[in-house]
Amino acid sequence: MYTIIHAMLGYFFLLLIVRVLSRRPGGQLTLFEFVIVFLMGGIIILSTVGDDRSETNCTCAIITIAMMHQIVAWLKGRFPRFGAVVDGTPLVLLKDGEWQNEAMHGMRIDPEDVMAAARGVGLKSLTQIRYAVLERNGAISIIPQKK
Amino acid sequence: MTKPPATTPVQDSVSKVNDEIAVGEDLKFQRKWWRFERIIWVLFAIIVALDLSGAFGRGYLANSRMRASDHTMDVKYEHIERFSTSSILKIRFGPAAIHDGKIKLYVSQSFVSELGNRRIIPQPESSEVAASGIVYTFPANSYKASVAFALQPSRPGLFPIALQVLPGGEQLRSKVFVMP
Numbered sequence: 001m002y003t004i005i006h007a008m009l010g011y012f013f014l015l016l017i018v019r020v021l022s023r024r025p026g027g028q029l030t031l032f033e034f035v036i037v038f039l040m041g042g043i044i045i046l047s048t049v050g051d052d053r054s055e056t057n058c059t060c061a062i063i064t065i066a067m068m069h070q071i072v073a074w075l076k077g078r079f080p081r082f083g084a085v086v087d088g089t090p091l092v093l094l095k096d097g098e099w100q101n102e103a104m105h106g107m108r109i110d111p112e113d114v115m116a117a118a119r120g121v122g123l124k125s126l127t128q129i130r131y132a133v134l135e136r137n138g139a140i141s142i143i144p145q146k147k
Numbered sequence: 148m149t150k151p152p153a154t155t156p157v158q159d160s161v162s163k164v165n166d167e168i169a170v171g172e173d174l175k176f177q178r179k180w181w182r183f184e185r186i187i188w189v190l191f192a193i194i195v196a197l198d199l200s201g202a203f204g205r206g207y208l209a210n211s212r213m214r215a216s217d218h219t220m221d222v223k224y225e226h227i228e229r230f231s232t233s234s235i236l237k238i239r240f241g242p243a244a245i246h247d248g249k250i251k252l253y254v255s256q257s258f259v260s261e262l263g264n265r266r267i268i269p270q271p272e273s274s275e276v277a278a279s280g281i282v283y284t285f286p287a288n289s290y291k292a293s294v295a296f297a298l299q300p301s302r303p304g305l306f307p308i309a310l311q312v313l314p315g316g317e318q319l320r321s322k323v324f325v326m327p
Contacts, residue, residue: 084176089177092164092170096165102174103174
């Protein structure tokens, strides 16, 4: 029973931590952020399984986490506002040659991060970007200036 | 006849920037979220400060001490424990605790059940079941005798503890909170 409660609490706690950390997972995961992901995962497992290392316990913990994930995914689809809380919303970082300072500072994103995404689509300079959008998955989408 | 797959016509429902690009940005929500994040970080800082001070166990604020006014014993323990985490409760006996070269110590049942007594150092000579507790007998020839209980709480919660030197010593009572 404790494992299931701990797994549920651990899931929501990690969700909160990852959410309040800057949104740069997935494609833009740096070595610095890898440290956080592995360390937090390692620590949370200790309280989740405790000193019960049986297959029964680990199986129950994995099933619980899978179910939590499924429930959260369903709630996200059912209630868009809940989806915004869990995943955030896209944010415009650069618009018509102007940095959107509130979004850049709020999300702790540097122009270098935007330029890295721009290079990915073959652009050579920030001035060639018409829009840069920080997506919900942490990736930065680039829309080039019209030619 | 097989039922055709369900379809929904596409609508331009995602909000646009400059009336040009569909992004779905919600700056109003985002501002609320940034405010929430600031509160969370302050809360996290408070939690870390409380943990450093021992408010969640294993630190300065968690340590406690009780002394019997009849000088039979002096108990050092942690009144904030952590679930499934080892700790030591140490009892130092005074000369009034020794009768015929022995010390008889009564401890409440919570020591064994909720606080998970794992080991007693030194091992008692004998143990007897008493009313809602256990009586341990230790051989003693020095008034500086001390006994340690290695505890490992089996569940979270608030549990009363009681200790008494028999016969007739003052009963010390306290409560131990076990953090989840």
